[in-house]
Amino acid sequence: MNSELNKIAGGVISALLVIFGSQAVIEMSSSSHGEHEVVGYELPKPDAGGEGGGSGGHGGEAAEAPAAFDAAKVAEMVASADAAAGEKLTKKCKACHTFDNGGANKVGPHLWGVYERAKGGVDGFGYSDALKGKGGNWDAESLVHFLHKPKEFIPGTKMVFAGFKDNKDLADIVAYLETLK
Numbered sequence: 387m388n389s390e391l392n393k394i395a396g397g398v399i400s401a402l403l404v405i406f407g408s409q410a411v412i413e414m415s416s417s418s419h420g421e422h423e424v425v426g427y428e429l430p431k432p433d434a435g436g437e438g439g440g441s442g443g444h445g446g447e448a449a450e451a452p453a454a455f456d457a458a459k460v461a462e463m464v465a466s467a468d469a470a471a472g473e474k475l476t477k478k479c480k481a482c483h484t485f486d487n488g489g490a491n492k493v494g495p496h497l498w499g500v501y502e503r504a505k506g507g508v509d510g511f512g513y514s515d516a517l518k519g520k521g522g523n524w525d526a527e528s529l530v531h532f533l534h535k536p537k538e539f540i541p542g543t544k545m546v547f548a549g550f551k552d553n554k555d556l557a558d559i560v561a562y563l564e565t566l567k
């Protein structure tokens with residue numbers, strides 16, 4: 387009975403050896419071969435071998451390579467973009483921004499003259515420290531990048547807007563913003 391169990395144990399160990407081939411399993415199997423008095427039902431658990439096997443899982447890094455967003459490239463499209471189409475897109479902004487000359491601040495600062503204005507440059511508007519600290523003036527490339535993903539361009543901004551994915555939309559709306567002067 388015991389010897390049969392030992393055979394089974396041996397078989398399992400050999401199988402593990404073949405499967406895992408790890409140093410830990412080799413040690414276990416040689417010690418249990420030497421101790422025939424030890425009852426055979428102490429089968430080594432496959433996971434008892436510590437780093438045995440390495441589980442063969444693949445990294446699973448699927449090759450998803452969407453064309454990387456390139457703000458500079460989209461900014462180049464602004465000169466020939468469709469400002470009228472961009473104006474229509476401001477529907478998404480108007481809950482928080484005004485676009486007319488002399489317009490008020492709402493949830494966000496008024497956007498008349500935002501192009502080439504200092505970032506965070508509207509007096510009296512309570513900007514986030516993140517936006518105030520960004521520095522420089524708004525140009526086509528920074529507007530494109532900000533409106534693509536506000537929180538990526540300015541981590542910590544309090545502008546809650548997901549951003550435009552479409553390059554043409556981005557170029558169009560920035561073209562429209564440039565007309566506000």
Ligand code: HEC
Pocket residue numbers: 475476478479480481482483493494495497500504505506507508512513514515516517518524529533542543544545546547559
């Ligand atoms: C939910 C409200 C909300 C929406 C929608 C929104 N914004 Fe804003 N926006 C803000 C807030 C708040 C700020 C100030 C952010 C800060 O201080 O971090 C801001 C800041 C900005 C700035 C920087 C202005 C400056 O003076 O530096 C620009 C440019 C801007 N928004 C453009 C847009 C455009 C274009 C849209 C529509 C596509 C839009 N925003 C949609 C709330 C909003």
